[in-house]
Amino acid sequence: MATFKVDVDNDILQCLFFWAGIVLLKTIFMSLLTSINRISKQVFTTPEDYAMVGKDVSVATDPYIERIRSCHRNDLENVIPFILIGVLYMLVVPKAQWACTYFRVFGISRLIHTVVYLMKVPQPARALSFAVGLTVNFMMVVSVLRSVAW
Amino acid sequence: MATFKVDVDNDILQCLFFWAGIVLLKTIFMSLLTSINRISKQVFTTPEDYAMVGKDVSVATDPYIERIRSCHRNDLENVIPFILIGVLYMLVVPKAQWACTYFRVFGISRLIHTVVYLMKVPQPARALSFAVGLTVNFMMVVSVLRSVAW
Amino acid sequence: MATFKVDVDNDILQCLFFWAGIVLLKTIFMSLLTSINRISKQVFTTPEDYAMVGKDVSVATDPYIERIRSCHRNDLENVIPFILIGVLYMLVVPKAQWACTYFRVFGISRLIHTVVYLMKVPQPARALSFAVGLTVNFMMVVSVLRSVAW
Numbered sequence: 001m002a003t004f005k006v007d008v009d010n011d012i013l014q015c016l017f018f019w020a021g022i023v024l025l026k027t028i029f030m031s032l033l034t035s036i037n038r039i040s041k042q043v044f045t046t047p048e049d050y051a052m053v054g055k056d057v058s059v060a061t062d063p064y065i066e067r068i069r070s071c072h073r074n075d076l077e078n079v080i081p082f083i084l085i086g087v088l089y090m091l092v093v094p095k096a097q098w099a100c101t102y103f104r105v106f107g108i109s110r111l112i113h114t115v116v117y118l119m120k121v122p123q124p125a126r127a128l129s130f131a132v133g134l135t136v137n138f139m140m141v142v143s144v145l146r147s148v149a150w
Numbered sequence: 151m152a153t154f155k156v157d158v159d160n161d162i163l164q165c166l167f168f169w170a171g172i173v174l175l176k177t178i179f180m181s182l183l184t185s186i187n188r189i190s191k192q193v194f195t196t197p198e199d200y201a202m203v204g205k206d207v208s209v210a211t212d213p214y215i216e217r218i219r220s221c222h223r224n225d226l227e228n229v230i231p232f233i234l235i236g237v238l239y240m241l242v243v244p245k246a247q248w249a250c251t252y253f254r255v256f257g258i259s260r261l262i263h264t265v266v267y268l269m270k271v272p273q274p275a276r277a278l279s280f281a282v283g284l285t286v287n288f289m290m291v292v293s294v295l296r297s298v299a300w
Numbered sequence: 301m302a303t304f305k306v307d308v309d310n311d312i313l314q315c316l317f318f319w320a321g322i323v324l325l326k327t328i329f330m331s332l333l334t335s336i337n338r339i340s341k342q343v344f345t346t347p348e349d350y351a352m353v354g355k356d357v358s359v360a361t362d363p364y365i366e367r368i369r370s371c372h373r374n375d376l377e378n379v380i381p382f383i384l385i386g387v388l389y390m391l392v393v394p395k396a397q398w399a400c401t402y403f404r405v406f407g408i409s410r411l412i413h414t415v416v417y418l419m420k421v422p423q424p425a426r427a428l429s430f431a432v433g434l435t436v437n438f439m440m441v442v443s444v445l446r447s448v449a450w
Contacts, residue, residue, distance in 0.1 A: 014298045017238050017241075017242055017294060017298045018295065018298045018299055020234065020238060021235075021238065021291050021294045021295040021298065022295070024231050024234060024235055024287075024291050025288075025291045025292070025295065027227075027231060028231065028284060028287055028288055028291065030227075031227055031228070031284055032284065035277075035280075045220060046217065046220075046270070046276075047270075048270055048271070048272050048273050048276070049273055051272060051273065052272070052273040052274065058213070059213075063358070063359075067346065070345060070346075072227065076226055076227065076230070076376055077327075077330075077331055077372065077376065078331070080230055080231075080234070080376070080380055081324050081327060081328060081380075083234050084234075084320065084324060084380070084383050084384075085321075085324055088317050088320060088321065091317075092317055120346070120347075120348055121348070122348050122351060122352070123348050123349055123351065123352040124352065126346075126348070127335075130335075134328060134331055134332065137324075137328055138325075138328055141321050141324050141325045141328065142325070144317060144321045145318065145321040145322070145325065148314045148317045148318045148321065149318055164448045167388050167391075167392055167444060167448045168445065168448045168449055170384065170388060171385075171388065171441050171444045171445040171448065172445070174381050174384060174385055174437075174441050175438075175441045175442070175445065177377075177381060178381065178434065178437055178438055178441065180377075181377055181378070181434055182434065185427075185430075195370060196367065196370075196420070196426075197420075198420055198421070198422050198423050198426070199423055201422060201423065202422070202423040202424065208363070209363075222377065226376055226377065226380070230380055230381075230384070233384050234384075
């Protein structure tokens, strides 16, 4: 059995962990934002939620809360794969001089995506910020596959 | 290039892996619970599912199955970030004497959250168990950002 | 404080990273497929999307786009836990001679699951491919818990 030695540039590690922390903090913030809006608008998901505020409703929806939830789901679809792909990329791609640029571009694109989504900025602002993040993930995962498969 | 050396207290590692395993097992259990309920209630998501049981329905919903799916989505929004944040926290925060307490509190809060959600325990039981887990994630991710950014 | 030494067979590492890359690439592909279908069918999620194409609609759904999104959500529920569980498994289970078989079976089962879901192959094709992946995750997470808890 060979010994696997983690040999990573400390700057790349720090850069990944910084941007992973930022986008995870932003994702957690979506949970909080949903809760705050549900309470202020009294729009909940279960009968027991309505029972607490003395109402007899089974479930209801609100367009802006659904917008927050769509943004949150989009984070799950992009932020979580980014962190997993980022770790694989950092560990297996030799001379990852692009690494920190990728992490930074992804992180900034996701912050812009959230602002654009929640502020209802006209398209194609959201499509472009989404496409940038997706492209970074795609470039990195292809690099990982090239490194371990060939 | 500096060599990154993983230097983690074995107790913290074991504690994280134990709780990560528990909450992931619980999350997998939600998939199984959804499947069991779909089959026993004959409420499916696609026409080919209904075709197998000899029915001609396109798609239908059931309040309790939607409850399980909401609980499952809540797991994805909280359990997955917890594990990613937990690993970052374990690796970069020096003197992580709070680590195992954080992991344990998060794990127990999520087990309570699931029981409360599925048993329809009156609020604010679910809100509190959810808030505890979210707070742990928030505290850890802020510690990570402080460690790598300053 | 003890030093945690990552001591992993390079073949297992390479096998995990290869299949993690494949299933993550497949998951990213779902985002792209949703976007392509939304644009070609002109079915969007927000009023600003419709404004760009000169329509005044708030939100609409399409059965096939919802099918892609269900498949995507199923990936989030299974692929992300697989990678996290796979890393834990690789790190803590001694003599992981089953590791690469698990990773390969999971990866192939998810590729089949996606093809079956999107091509509307009659059941129980989708149920079986889903069950195989879920079983692999279950077996691995139980092994992890046995390794760190006893």
